[in-house]
Amino acid sequence: MPKKLIIADSAGVCFGVEEAVSTAEKILDENNNVEVKSFGPLIHNPQMVDILNKKGLSVINEIKKNEKGTVIIRAHGIPNYEEKNLKESSLNVVDMTCPIVKKLQFAVKSLSDNGYFVLIVGNENHPEIIGAKSYANDNCLVIKDKNELNKKALKSKKIGIVAQTTIPIETFWDVVGILKTFQDYEIKIIDTLCDDIHNKQKESKEIAKDVDIMLVIGGKNSSNTKEIATLCRQMNSRTYQIETFEEIRELNLDLKDKIVGISAGASTPPWLIKQTIDEVLLWE
Ligand code: SF4
Numbered sequence: 001m002p003k004k005l006i007i008a009d010s011a012g013v014c015f016g017v018e019e020a021v022s023t024a025e026k027i028l029d030e031n032n033n034v035e036v037k038s039f040g041p042l043i044h045n046p047q048m049v050d051i052l053n054k055k056g057l058s059v060i061n062e063i064k065k066n067e068k069g070t071v072i073i074r075a076h077g078i079p080n081y082e083e084k085n086l087k088e089s090s091l092n093v094v095d096m097t098c099p100i101v102k103k104l105q106f107a108v109k110s111l112s113d114n115g116y117f118v119l120i121v122g123n124e125n126h127p128e129i130i131g132a133k134s135y136a137n138d139n140c141l142v143i144k145d146k147n148e149l150n151k152k153a154l155k156s157k158k159i160g161i162v163a164q165t166t167i168p169i170e171t172f173w174d175v176v177g178i179l180k181t182f183q184d185y186e187i188k189i190i191d192t193l194c195d196d197i198h199n200k201q202k203e204s205k206e207i208a209k210d211v212d213i214m215l216v217i218g219g220k221n222s223s224n225t226k227e228i229a230t231l232c233r234q235m236n237s238r239t240y241q242i243e244t245f246e247e248i249r250e251l252n253l254d255l256k257d258k259i260v261g262i263s264a265g266a267s268t269p270p271w272l273i274k275q276t277i278d279e280v281l282l283w284e
Pocket residue numbers: 014015016017075076098099100101165166194195196197224266
């Protein structure tokens with residue numbers, strides 16, 4: 001058995017993911033004869049997406065002519081031009097974009113409409129940022145962190161800055177700090193960070209400091225889970241991101257007499273966390 005198990009209170013699904021999944025399940029239960037699709041994977045957890053898929057939810061990435069049925073917009077949101085196409089199609093659209101992602105989209109739009117060059121701190125390939133960027137009509141730049149901040153790439157001295165909802169708080173405020181030192185620039189800051197994620201990051205780091213082995217459960221395609229694992233790894237090199245409990249043995253980890261910490265990303269369902277806890281507690 002492990003010596004001790006510490007589980008993060010904040011581990012697991014956030015309200016945005018909870019809402020998207022429960023709404024999809026409700027629609028699937030009610031619509032026996034209607035096709036139900038999500039535009040892009042509903043959430044970034046392959047095991048949960050697989051279960052929804054077995055219940056009848058298919059994933060589409062483009063709208064085909066005369067497509068019928070109900071389409072659910074994923075929690076990370078989609079670009080405004082795709083939303084327009086969906087609304088003009090014959091599909092019944094259910095928008096499950098998380099309200100915090102919506103806040104980011106509105107912030108980008110309002111900054112751009114008011115003449116600001118929009119600086120987004122985040123990952124430009126993440127669906128949330130591809131969606132948010134569309135609201136700036138190309139009047140924007142995405143940078144990963146302060147190392148990518150280059151004055152020459154800013155096309156105006158009137159800058160509005162926002163963040164991908166799930167990036168570490170320090171990554172955003174480090175960029176803001178440097179931006180504020182630029183002479184003659186007008187800077188407008190809109191904090192679009194997600195509190196739920198920051199609680200997870202903070203608590204997970206605290207736990208990682210005090211354990212022998214840290215397990216972070218969540219999709220390999222989940223950027224918030226990856227971010228939690230990266231932050232934990234900075235505290236404890238024996239941090240492992242796993243999707244399912246089976247990976248503990250695949251990684252040849254030995255939990256006997258160890259202090260084990262467990263955290264999980266915002267799209268990790270409770271049953272995946274429970275399976276891992278059971279595996280750890282029953283470790284011989
Ligand atoms: S992590 Fe935060 S921003 Fe992302 S879906 Fe959940 S509540 Fe919304």
